[in-house]
Amino acid sequence: MVKFKEIKSKTVLNKYRYRDNWFWCRYSINPYRGCQFACNYCDAITEKYLVHENVEDFSRVIHVKINAPELLEKEIKRVRKDVIALNGVTDGYQPAERKYEISRRILEVIRDNNFPVHIVTKSDLVLRDIDLLSEIAENSWCAVTITIITFDKKLRPLLEPFAPSPERRLSAVKELVNAGILSGVDFTPIVPYLADGEENMRDVIKRVSESGARYILPGSMTLRGNQKLRFFRLLRENWPELIENYEKLYGNSDSPDRRYVANLNRKAFEFCRRFGIPNYIPPPRFERPLRENFDVANVLLLIAYFKEMRSGDPYSAWAYHKAAENIERLDRGIRDLYVENELDRIGSVGKSIAQTIGEFLDTGMSKKLERLKTEW
Known part of the structure; x- marks a missing residue:
């Protein structure tokens, strides 16, 4: 009982x-x-x-x-x-x-x-x-x-x-x-x-x-x-x-x-x-300060999700997690840093992640992410 x-x-x-x-x-x-x-x-x-x-x-x-x-x-x-x-x-x-x-x-x-x-x-x-x-x-x-x-x-x-x-x-x-x-x-x-x-x-x-x-x-x-x-x-x-x-x-x-x-x-x-069913949850969207920073962080976290699925290792894409967290902690818009060519000032943002961020800010999408969604 x-x-x-x-x-x-x-x-x-x-x-x-x-x-x-x-x-x-x-x-x-x-x-x-x-x-x-x-x-x-x-x-x-x-x-x-x-x-x-x-x-x-x-x-x-x-x-x-x-x-x-x-x-x-x-x-x-x-x-x-x-x-x-x-x-x-x-x-x-x-x-x-x-x-x-x-x-x-x-x-x-x-x-x-x-x-x-x-x-x-x-x-x-x-x-x-x-x-x-x-x-x-x-x-x-x-x-x-x-x-x-x-x-x-x-x-x-x-x-x-x-x-x-x-x-x-x-x-x-x-x-x-x-x-x-x-x-x-x-x-x-x-x-x-x-x-x-x-x-x-x-x-x-x-x-x-x-x-x-x-x-x-x-x-x-x-x-x-x-x-x-x-x-x-x-x-x-x-x-x-x-x-x-x-x-x-x-x-x-x-x-x-x-x-x-x-x-x-x-x-x-x-x-x-x-x-025909996605194997991931679409990132949330809701009003909050520095919304664009949040959207960029979501892209990085979703890339990490697919990389981890492919490797079978939950820590294989940890740099993306760290970069996303540091972006969410920023007290200014990430677009300003991008325009000023200062994305490398963000912790864990190396050349590859910076390119992904720049592409998303320019086009609203990430080719890397779209490829990971549809290809193994």
Whole structure:
């Protein structure tokens, strides 16, 4: 039986050092700690995130931040406008939300302060708040990404025992899109040896494309600390013959071999191209100071995203992340620096990145980025 532990948090709005180039968020909020969906691949039980004394309580004792909306009302006024991820670790629309409505109240604060938001969830409960999401989308920017990793009726209950069915989730994506809200699917994690076959990848990407989803984000699976212990227990109970394969694939790393990841991303890219669905989220657009700086930073972050997909290494294009961050921190317009031939004064902006910036400022596009979107 699940227990709810009501707590009062000291802070609620977490700021990332670098803006995320998958979900475009600068901040995150976790209304709950612990998650009732109890997915057996979940990385939120790793020591980095865990607040429970006993890891087995992660899905049985849900910490509810009952003062989160009130805290956000104060904290949001002290930060620069940027995308807030509603749940950075655990699901903000797990069953606890039906009782407490913390996520809805947070959305009200976000709407009232004209901030953009990105929700990532496995639950169609998000449709309850479609009124607020529509208002945020109209006045700022809003995206809702719903996780789906398989439609296999035998596999899914073992991986996601208490989450809503993928059919319900995909139906929610369709309803959100029809309401004018940017919505798509997070195809993460693609579980090695269980969900990384061409049949499953084709099935998921095809169905998502046919639903009208605006994008799909394929991603590999990490195995860290408690997450690895839990997942290997699942393997021992159901697929003991795969343990050796996993040990070889991951070795001493938290992530699979980079060649495996790059090949997985390539297969996903090819299916996305075949079925006509982007494998990325278009950068957000909303009013903020030095808007052109923000647009340039978005181009660099999206180039980094595609480079990282191709290499299978999330750090292979880190210079682009650093350059984008430094551009966002400028207290003057980047066009002035470009006109004065002083782009090299910006940290991490070398010759190649400077050329990309100049091309974008001159033409409003980047040939490098357009090529990365369409070619492997």
